[in-house]
Amino acid sequence: MTKLDEIMTANNLVNHALVEAMPGHLNHKMVQKARLGKKPVPRHTQDLIVEALNIVLAPETKYRRENLF
Numbered sequence: 709m710t711k712l713d714e715i716m717t718a719n720n721l722v723n724h725a726l727v728e729a730m731p732g733h734l735n736h737k738m739v740q741k742a743r744l745g746k747k748p749v750p751r752h753t754q755d756l757i758v759e760a761l762n763i764v765l766a767p768e769t770k771y772r773r774e775n776l777f
Contacts, residue, residue, distance in 0.1 A: 710745035712757065712776045719765060726760040734760055742777075749777065 709717075716722075723739040734756045742749045742757050749757075754773050762770055 710743060710776075712761075713743040713745070715761070715771070715776070716743065721764060725764050726757060729760040729763040730756055 716726075723736050723743070726739050727734050727736055734753075738749075738753050739757060741747060742753065751773075754777050758771055758773050758776060761776070765771075
């Protein structure tokens, strides 16, 4: 279980919540890949996921790439 997956599970978030936060930039496959952590995720994708997560969870917490990947 990756750190991203732990955070999303703890907040009852599904992949679609992040995709909705960043329409046109992020897709379900990108989020799923990052949650599984089996393959490295490109830095650009990591930045998009962090930004989407911060939008969804705002203003409670602000995450950085170093916290998730």
